[in-house]
Amino acid sequence: MPKKYLLLTYGCQMNERDSETIAGILEVLGYRPADNKDDVDLVILNTCSVRQTTENRIFGKLGELKQFKRLNPDAVLAVSGCMAQQPGILDKMNRLAPHVDLVLGTHNLHRLQELLARVNSGEKVREVWEHEGEIVEELPAVRGSGIRAYVNIMYGCDNFCSYCIVPYVRGRERSRDPEEIVREVDGLIQRGFKEIMLLGQNVNSYGKGLCAGIGFAGLLRELDGLEGEFRIRYMTSHPKDFSLDIVDAVAGSRHICEHFHLPVQAGSNRVLKRMNRHYNREAYMDLISQVRERVPGASVTTDIIVGFPGEDEADFADTMDLIEKMRFDAAYTFVYSPRAGTPAARLEDAVPPKDKKENLARLMNAQNRISLELNRELEGKTLEVLVEGGSRTNPKTLSGRTRTNKIVLFEGPPELAGRLVDVIITEARTWTLFGSLPPK
Ligand code: 5AD
Ligand code: SF4
Numbered sequence: 001m002p003k004k005y006l007l008l009t010y011g012c013q014m015n016e017r018d019s020e021t022i023a024g025i026l027e028v029l030g031y032r033p034a035d036n037k038d039d040v041d042l043v044i045l046n047t048c049s050v051r052q053t054t055e056n057r058i059f060g061k062l063g064e065l066k067q068f069k070r071l072n073p074d075a076v077l078a079v080s081g082c083m084a085q086q087p088g089i090l091d092k093m094n095r096l097a098p099h100v101d102l103v104l105g106t107h108n109l110h111r112l113q114e115l116l117a118r119v120n121s122g123e124k125v126r127e128v129w130e131h132e133g134e135i136v137e138e139l140p141a142v143r144g145s146g147i148r149a150y151v152n153i154m155y156g157c158d159n160f161c162s163y164c165i166v167p168y169v170r171g172r173e174r175s176r177d178p179e180e181i182v183r184e185v186d187g188l189i190q191r192g193f194k195e196i197m198l199l200g201q202n203v204n205s206y207g208k209g210l211c212a213g214i215g216f217a218g219l220l221r222e223l224d225g226l227e228g229e230f231r232i233r234y235m236t237s238h239p240k241d242f243s244l245d246i247v248d249a250v251a252g253s254r255h256i257c258e259h260f261h262l263p264v265q266a267g268s269n270r271v272l273k274r275m276n277r278h279y280n281r282e283a284y285m286d287l288i289s290q291v292r293e294r295v296p297g298a299s300v301t302t303d304i305i306v307g308f309p310g311e312d313e314a315d316f317a318d319t320m321d322l323i324e325k326m327r328f329d330a331a332y333t334f335v336y337s338p339r340a341g342t343p344a345a346r347l348e349d350a351v352p353p354k355d356k357k358e359n360l361a362r363l364m365n366a367q368n369r370i371s372l373e374l375n376r377e378l379e380g381k382t383l384e385v386l387v388e389g390g391s392r393t394n395p396k397t398l399s400g401r402t403r404t405n406k407i408v409l410f411e412g413p414p415e416l417a418g419r420l421v422d423v424i425i426t427e428a429r430t431w432t433l434f435g436s437l438p439p440k
Helices: 013-028 054-069 089-096 109-119 166-170 178-190 214-225 243-249 271-275 282-294 311-328 355-375
Strands: 004-009 042-047 076-081 103-105 125-127 148-152 195-199 233-234 259-261 299-306 330-335 381-390 397-402 406-409 420-428 434-437
Touching: 013 042, 013 076, 013 109, 013 148, 013 195, 013 406, 042 054, 054 076, 054 089, 076 109, 076 166, 076 381, 089 271, 109 125, 148 178, 178 195, 178 214, 214 233, 214 243, 243 282, 271 311, 282 311, 282 434, 299 311, 299 355, 311 355, 355 420, 381 406, 381 434, 406 420
Parallel strands: 004 042, 042 076, 076 103, 103 125, 148 195, 195 233, 259 299, 299 330, 406 434
Antiparallel strands: 381 397, 381 420, 397 406, 420 434
């Protein structure tokens, strides 16, 4: 009987990609995914540390798993990922979750096999590297659906936005060789993957420090030249160095989706400065106008943090004004969460929780109205949809995404999964579009 593993992933696409590597290593070792919790030999929590709420959820889960360990003393409980890299977290874990057998970080994932062997011979292992090592290529991976694939292009982040833990848990920026990336993407396309998501904490810094003399725009152009039926997306970009050359690379491409996710974080120049973002609202708004001018029909989404220390009513009014002016297709909104070790965590002048909550609600209401208004403009249009499969709630309904990254639900045969099809949009809602296949 093969050993069974259960892998729980928290956080962003970067972490989902790491989980594919974890699954790949485990499957090479002969483990198979568990289908029910009863016969699990190994539980891994691949964790995120970007906000306190996620950390609390993870500790909640570890608390639940105490009982599981009691009932299955031979099973291994492991914690990997960003939370494990957080300064001081090992002490907290040893105190609150001493039943965890293995802790490893983001920089030593490739050592999972050896660390597991040590745990299996009875040792309690905590191995977290403070610094990133060389990029390790050719690790095995179990890729999800066969339709969309994540491809790392760079790791780490050197921006040090004052609220953000990522530079501390993911290390310094380093880029993969362009040949490695092109080879991987080409291989995925040959295997039938239809959507490639390029991943990095800050993809527009791609190429810094490489001898190849290539930047992100150059990489996009090279990948766009590959043959086949596929789409390319990328995550995440920082507005400060999102160049017009990148916008033009998207505008002139066949395969790169017309979706720009450019986190603005705040609409007030005073707050942006304290966040250490290196742009102001005027520069940001100018960038978005350029995007819209050069890439007609593009969708633009953003991230916004509410309640950064010292944010007052006038600052928040600037954020509200910015979203009305920018008319984003969607905004992912977060309440500011202090992260130990970041400069912002030392700032005084915390915004009272009640104000944060109220402002978050105002922001979400306004954004939901705008998202719906923009989606309504799509009613009656025919859009290209990559079909991902049956919808979560109704298997007869198919779910897919437009090039602009909007979810579309429509009736159709399950064989369409993995295909690019035209869908007529019949009804728009805030988060979803409904549609139908054109008559034959
Ligand atoms: N508090 C709240 N939101 C945060 N983000 C990053 N760090 C924090 C924090 N400390 C948000 C940012 C980022 C997104 C991935 O998470 O908006 O773009
Ligand atoms: Fe992703 Fe950042 Fe969370 Fe790590 S801390 S999983 S990089 S969002």
